[in-house]
Amino acid sequence: MTDTAPGLPRLGTTLFSLSLEQRKPGRDFASLVDEVAARDLGPGLEMVAFQSLRGWPRLSDDAVREVRGVIDASGLTPSCLAINNDLGLYPGRLLSDDESYEYVAVQVRGAAALGFPVTRVGVETSPAILERLLPLAEDLGVKIGVEIHAPLTIEAPPVAALKELFTRLDTEWLGFIPDMSSSMRAVPDAVDDAHRAAGISPELTALTKELWAEPGPTMAKFPELERRAAEAGATPPQVGNLKMLFTMHGKMAPERWADFFPHVVHVHGKFYGIVDGQDPSIDWPVVARVLREQNYTGFISSEYEAHAYSDRYNAFDQIRAQHDMLKRLLEAEPAVVG
């Protein structure tokens, strides 16, 4: 395993990184977990329950035993189970608070049965529901973390409301899961492949990247992007794809992750590709410094997401490269002993 020195964040992998690998003939849950272990991409193991576990959210006792058996045999350590609050489950209405609570509670119980110490929910899970889930989390010994993913930043009103909640409750069982998609320094080059396939011209892709990189809040740039893309001949679906780049890639300064502490329960090591040992789109030297300065000793789950844009790269190789980079960065200075 890519063990980091004591007192440092620990590395790991989420099976979400292997979304394309999962579709290949002959692949199953056990073979993905086994290959993560065989390639030393632990010790932490995360997965999206609805992606990896057939029958979720109601696994049979046999299925629970089977999943636990696969993880135990791999030698990996369960780090986080990503669960979902499907508020828009039914057409034309959102789940009521009672329905939402039950929908999430069943999954927190499922995470406990599988041996995961942390679950991940999205920001659609309201502070009121989280507060209601707290006794269950305490009782089961399972933390519930809200993922902070692009386009959210520290300035977003829902984030401020969560910070207020976590501070008021002063609990270790609820907290944040930073995802580096919120703090990127460049749009990843992997989007070029997806845009080519979608018939979007390289000029339009370049225009979108330039606008993204300009100073100022991203949300304020949507009108200019729409206008200039339409002038350049983009179709409405293509404009939608270009706007998605603004939504999926946030520009918060990575130093601001310090403001989420001490309420961080897990970290998503989002990345879109490592080139020559460096990450062109995420400033990992700064992120690693922040995590170290905050004495964070939880997991960083490597979350390779360029598979959403391109099948050109091997996800296992990419995670290997990220782990090597992270280990180097985290161990660059002696760990801060708090």
Added chain:
Amino acid sequence: MGPLDDQVVRADSLTATPDGLDVAVYSHWYRALPLPSLARVDLTVDGDRIDPSALDVTVNGHRYGFAELAGKGDEYWFTTDPVVLHVPVDSAPGREHRVQLLLGLSIPYILTGPDRVPLVAPSATDKTLIAAGA
């Protein structure tokens, strides 16, 4: 948009049956979705638009009318499984069909806009394929 779009309808997706044409459809979303998420199935076969109300859908071994899916929030379409659209058009083993499909998946945990409406993730397919025998 992305590598999974090309896998929504695969080279072996078409099967001619005594009732018509079966089209095996795979999800372009990374996780299992509840059946109401199968929100939009704009299907054209050989130039003829298929009314969704004429479609039956088999998922997890159960066959439903398309409209029934909206009420099946306690059942899920697993990541790597196909759903099979039963299309009432003439077919036969070895016959070629042009299949155009705009699949719109309602993503129930990504809510957009002031009204908090689920994102609909589209995937467009236009393929000409040969039907196998049942």
